[in-house]
Amino acid sequence: MTHRRALLAVLALALVVVAAGCGAASTTTSSAGSATSASSTSSASHILRIPYLADMSVPDPDIFYDIEGNSVILSAYEGLLKYAPNSDKIVGDLATSWSESPDRLTYTFHLRPNVHFHDGSLFTAQSVIASFKRRLNVNQAPAYMVKPIASMTTPNPLTLVVKLKEPVDPFLDYLASSWGPKMIGPEALVTHAGNNFAQTWLQTHDDGTGPYELTEFARGRQYVLARFEGWWGAKPYFEKVLIKITPDIDTQQLELENGSVDAIMHSFPAANLSSLPSSVKVLKYPSYLRLLLYVNTHKPPFNNPAVRATLRAAIDPAKLVAEAYSGTGTNSKGPFPEELLSNQPTLPYAPNPTVAAEGVKKASTKSIVLGFTADESGIQRRVGEILQAALEAAGWQVTVKEVQLPQVYDYINDLSAAPDLLLQTNTPDAANADTWSRILFFKEGGLNFLGFNNARVNSLLEKSRSASPAESEKLEREVGQEVVNENGIFFLGNIDNVFVLNKELEGVEQIPAYPWTVNYASLKRG
Amino acid sequence: MAGLIARRCVALVAVLFGLALIVFVLQAVVPENPARAMVGASAPPQVVAQKARELGYDQPLPVRFVDYMERVLSGNLQTSLRTREPVLSNLETFAPATLELALAAAVIAAAIGVSLGLLLAAGGRLARVLRTVLIGGASVPTFLSALLLILLFYSTLHLLPASGRVSDTLVVPTGPTKVLLLDAVLHGEPNVVWSVLTHLLMPAFTLALIPALAIARVLASSCEGVMREDYVRTARTKGLRERTVILRHVLRNACGPALTMSGLQFGLLLGGIVVVEQIFAWPGLGRYLDQSIAYADFPAITGTTLILGTAYVIVNFLVDLAQAWADPRIRTV
Numbered sequence: 001m002t003h004r005r006a007l008l009a010v011l012a013l014a015l016v017v018v019a020a021g022c023g024a025a026s027t028t029t030s031s032a033g034s035a036t037s038a039s040s041t042s043s044a045s046h047i048l049r050i051p052y053l054a055d056m057s058v059p060d061p062d063i064f065y066d067i068e069g070n071s072v073i074l075s076a077y078e079g080l081l082k083y084a085p086n087s088d089k090i091v092g093d094l095a096t097s098w099s100e101s102p103d104r105l106t107y108t109f110h111l112r113p114n115v116h117f118h119d120g121s122l123f124t125a126q127s128v129i130a131s132f133k134r135r136l137n138v139n140q141a142p143a144y145m146v147k148p149i150a151s152m153t154t155p156n157p158l159t160l161v162v163k164l165k166e167p168v169d170p171f172l173d174y175l176a177s178s179w180g181p182k183m184i185g186p187e188a189l190v191t192h193a194g195n196n197f198a199q200t201w202l203q204t205h206d207d208g209t210g211p212y213e214l215t216e217f218a219r220g221r222q223y224v225l226a227r228f229e230g231w232w233g234a235k236p237y238f239e240k241v242l243i244k245i246t247p248d249i250d251t252q253q254l255e256l257e258n259g260s261v262d263a264i265m266h267s268f269p270a271a272n273l274s275s276l277p278s279s280v281k282v283l284k285y286p287s288y289l290r291l292l293l294y295v296n297t298h299k300p301p302f303n304n305p306a307v308r309a310t311l312r313a314a315i316d317p318a319k320l321v322a323e324a325y326s327g328t329g330t331n332s333k334g335p336f337p338e339e340l341l342s343n344q345p346t347l348p349y350a351p352n353p354t355v356a357a358e359g360v361k362k363a364s365t366k367s368i369v370l371g372f373t374a375d376e377s378g379i380q381r382r383v384g385e386i387l388q389a390a391l392e393a394a395g396w397q398v399t400v401k402e403v404q405l406p407q408v409y410d411y412i413n414d415l416s417a418a419p420d421l422l423l424q425t426n427t428p429d430a431a432n433a434d435t436w437s438r439i440l441f442f443k444e445g446g447l448n449f450l451g452f453n454n455a456r457v458n459s460l461l462e463k464s465r466s467a468s469p470a471e472s473e474k475l476e477r478e479v480g481q482e483v484v485n486e487n488g489i490f491f492l493g494n495i496d497n498v499f500v501l502n503k504e505l506e507g508v509e510q511i512p513a514y515p516w517t518v519n520y521a522s523l524k525r526g
Numbered sequence: 527m528a529g530l531i532a533r534r535c536v537a538l539v540a541v542l543f544g545l546a547l548i549v550f551v552l553q554a555v556v557p558e559n560p561a562r563a564m565v566g567a568s569a570p571p572q573v574v575a576q577k578a579r580e581l582g583y584d585q586p587l588p589v590r591f592v593d594y595m596e597r598v599l600s601g602n603l604q605t606s607l608r609t610r611e612p613v614l615s616n617l618e619t620f621a622p623a624t625l626e627l628a629l630a631a632a633v634i635a636a637a638i639g640v641s642l643g644l645l646l647a648a649g650g651r652l653a654r655v656l657r658t659v660l661i662g663g664a665s666v667p668t669f670l671s672a673l674l675l676i677l678l679f680y681s682t683l684h685l686l687p688a689s690g691r692v693s694d695t696l697v698v699p700t701g702p703t704k705v706l707l708l709d710a711v712l713h714g715e716p717n718v719v720w721s722v723l724t725h726l727l728m729p730a731f732t733l734a735l736i737p738a739l740a741i742a743r744v745l746a747s748s749c750e751g752v753m754r755e756d757y758v759r760t761a762r763t764k765g766l767r768e769r770t771v772i773l774r775h776v777l778r779n780a781c782g783p784a785l786t787m788s789g790l791q792f793g794l795l796l797g798g799i800v801v802v803e804q805i806f807a808w809p810g811l812g813r814y815l816d817q818s819i820a821y822a823d824f825p826a827i828t829g830t831t832l833i834l835g836t837a838y839v840i841v842n843f844l845v846d847l848a849q850a851w852a853d854p855r856i857r858t859v
Binding site for chain 2: 044047049054055057058063139140141143144199203218219220221222242244245246247248250251254255257258260404405406407444
C-alpha cells in the first residue's frame with residue numbers, strides 16, 4: 001500500500017510538471033544572475049538564432065585567431081578601420097578619417113566622437129593606445145599587426161598619431177582585418193586586469209563598442225549577444241542573437257528547415273543546396289577562401305622538379321571544383337585571391353594524359369600519400385577522392401588519408417613523415433596580397449605547411465613589405481610567378497561564402513575578407 | 527564485503543595510474559604540436575616556440591611526466607589549450623550534462639532491458655517477434671538511430687526538440703548540482719523541468735538502445751536457465767503467484783550476468799556519448815573531447831579521459847557490489 005501511495009505521488013508530481021510545462025507561457029520575468037529560471041523578454045521575431053559547428057576558442061580579440069567566432073568578435077568589438085560591405089575598400093569604423101605621411105611612417109587618425117564602450121565609458125584616443133598596448137602585452141598570434149608601431153601620441157582626445165618603425169605596406173589592412181586590433185574599454189582592462197591583462201575576464205565578457213554586447217558565454221551550449229542600446233550606429237533590428245553550438249551539420253539543416261534556427265553561415269553540404277524547401281534561400285558571395293594542393297618537395301618523388309611539373313597535366317581544377325563544389329566555387333586564375341592582386345601570373349594547368357603519365361615514369365616511386373583535413377560538409381573528402389582518381393588515371397598509386405589540423409601544423413618539423421600531397425583551404429588575414437604571400441610562400445610562413453622554400457621568393461617578400469604600394473604589387477607578381485614555376489603549391493579553387501538563410505531574413509552584408517561572417521546589425525526580418 | 531571494497535579500491539587506483547600513464551605517453555608520441563594549435567595557424571615560428579617553452583613542452587619526457595602526475599594528484603589538470611580555462615573548470619561545466627544524459631540512458635536501458643528480458647524469458651510468439659526485433663535493433667548504428675529519431679519526432683511529428691539541453695530562451699538554474707533536471711526540480715521550475723525532459727528523451731533513448739537490447743538478451747537467457755531450477759519448481763508447487771516467483775526467486779538469481787553485462791555496456795555507452803552528444807548538440811564531455819581532439823588540446827583530452835575512465839571503473843565497482851549483494855558467494859572471492 002505504501003508503495004502504491006508513493007507511486008501515485010510520483011505520477012501526480014509528473015502530471016503537475018507536464019501540465020505546468022505545457023501551459024507555460026514563453027515569457028516570464030527575467031532575473032539573470034540569480035539561480036532561478038526566467039524566460040527572455042525579447043519577442044521571438046526579434047531574436048536571431050545562428051548555429052555554430054564548434055565552440056570558438058575565446059571571445060578575446062587579442063587572442064582569437066580562428067574563423068568560427070568571427071561574428072561574435074565583430075559584433076562586440078570595433079576597430080579603427082574596416083572593409084566596406086561586399087568589397088575590399090577600406091573605410092572608417094571608429095576612425096572617421098585618416099592620413100598617411102609621404103614617408104609612410106606616420107598615420108594620423110581622427111576618431112569618431114560620442115562612442116561609448118559597453119560599460120558606459122567614453123572612447124578616446126587614449127582607449128586606442130590602451131588597446132594596442134594590451135595586444136602587444138598579450139603577445140599572441142595577432143600581435144604581429146601592431147608590432148611595427150614605434151610610438152603613439154594623442155594631440156587631442158579624438159586624434160591619434162601612430163609612428164611606425166619602418167613603412168609597412170599592409171598596415172591599414174591590418175587595422176581593417178577581422179583579426180586586427182579592436183578597441184577594448186581601458187577601465188575594464190584595469191578593473192579586471194588580474195595578472196594576465198584581463199585575459200581571464202575577457203574569456204566570458206566583453207567591453208567593446210560594437211552593436212551587440214556579449215551577455216552570456218556558456219561554452220559548449222550557447223552565446224548570447226544583446227543589442228547595445230548605446231551604440232553610435234543605426235539601431236539593429238534584432239534585440240538578441242543566440243548562437244547555439246550544434247556540431248552536426250545535418251541537425252543544423254533540419255533545424256533551419258523547421259525554423260528553429262535562422263541561418264547557416266558555413267559548411268552547408270553543396271550537394272544539398274538544390275533540394276532545400278521554399279522557406280529558405282541560398283546566398284553566394286565570392287570570398288578569399290582558396291583550395292590549395294601543397295606538394296612535399298622535400299622527399300621523393302616530388303623533390304624532382306621535372307616530376308612536379310607533370311602534376312600540372314594530371315589535374316583538372318575546373319572539373320574538380322565543379323564536381324566537388326556544385327556551383328559554390330570556381331577554379332583559381334592565379335596564385336593570389338583575384339581581388340588582392342591585379343595582373344597576376346596565370347596558372348598553366350592543362351590536363352594532358354600523355355604528359356601526366358610521363359611524370360609517373362620519371363618518378364622514383366609511384367606510391368604517394370594525399371592528405372586532407374576533413375570538414376563537416378564532406379567536400380574535402382570528395383575533392384581528395386576526385387584527385388585520387390585523376391592521379392591514378394595517370395599511373396600514380398594514391399593513398400588518401402584524413403589528417404587533423406594540428407598534425408598538419410607539425411609537418412614542418414619532419415617533412416619526411418609528411419604526406420606527398422596535402423589538400424587545404426586557406427584565407428588571407430586581410431585584403432592585401434602581402435597577408436597571403438607572407439603566410440603561404442615565405443619560408444617561415446604560418447601556413448607554409450610543407451616547407452616551400454625559394455630563396456628568390458623569400459628575398460622578394462623581404463623587400464615588398466616596406467615598398468611603395470605600386471612597387472609592392474610588382475614584387476608580389478614576381479613572387480607569384482616564382483611560386484607557380486616551382487610547382488610547390490597548386491592553386492585549385494576559389495570557394496564562395498555560402499549562406500543558407502530563412503527566406504524572410506534581409507539586409508545581408510558580408511565582406512570577402514571576413515570568412516563565414518555576416519553583419520548581424522544589418523540583418524532584419526522582412 | 528569490506529575486503530571486497532578494499533580490493534576494488536586498490537584496483538581503482540592502479541587502473542587510474544595506468545590510464546594516466548597511457549594517456550601521457552600517447553600525447554608525448556603523437557606528431558602534433560599543441561603550442562601551434564594554441565597560438566593559431568598563421569602564427570610565426572617564434573611565437574610557437576615561445577608558447578612551447580611556456581607550456582613546458584621543451585622539457586625531457588620523464589620531467590614532464592613527474593610534473594604532470596604531481597599536478598594531477600594535486601587536482602590541477604592544467605589549462606586547456608583551446609578554451610584557455612583550467613581543464614578542471616571545463617570538466618565541471620561539461621561533466622554534469624554528460625552525467626545527466628548517462629544516468630537517464632542507464633535508467634532507460636535498465637527499464638527496457640529488464641522488461642524485454644522478462645518478456646523474452648516468458649516465451650511464446652511475442653518473444654519470438656521481440657527476439658527478431660532485438661537482433662535488428664542491435665545492428666542499427668547509434669548515429670543512424672539518432673538521425674531516424676530526429677526525423678520522426680522533430681521533423682515529422684514536431685514533438686521533441688532536435689538539439690541542445692534546454693530551450694535557448696530559458697534562463698536556467700545555475701546550481702547547486704549542475705544536473706539541470708535536478709536543479710530545475712529543486713528550484714521549482716516546471717518550465718525548465720519540462721524543457722529538459724523533452725530535450726533529454728531522444729539522446730538518452732538513442733544511447734540506451736543498444737545496452738538495453740544487450741541486457742535484455744542476457745537477462746532472458748539467464749532467466750530461462752534459472753526457471754528450470756528445482757527451487758523455482760518448488761516455489762510454483764507451493765502455490766506462489768507467478769509474479770512473486772519471477773521477482774523473488776528468478777530475477778534475483780538471474781540478474782548476475784545481466785549486471786555484469788550492464789557494467790560492460792556502460793563502457794560502450796560512454797563511447798557512444800561522443801556520437802550522441804555531437805548529433806544532438808548535447809553540451810557534455812563527449813563534445814568537449816571531440817573538439818579538444820581536433821585542436822590537439824592534450825590537457826583537455828587527458829582530463830576527460832581520466833574522468834571517463836574513473837566513471838567506468840566506479841560503475842563496474844558498483845556492479846561488483848550489486849553482484850555481491852545478489853549472490854553472497856561472490857563476497858568471498
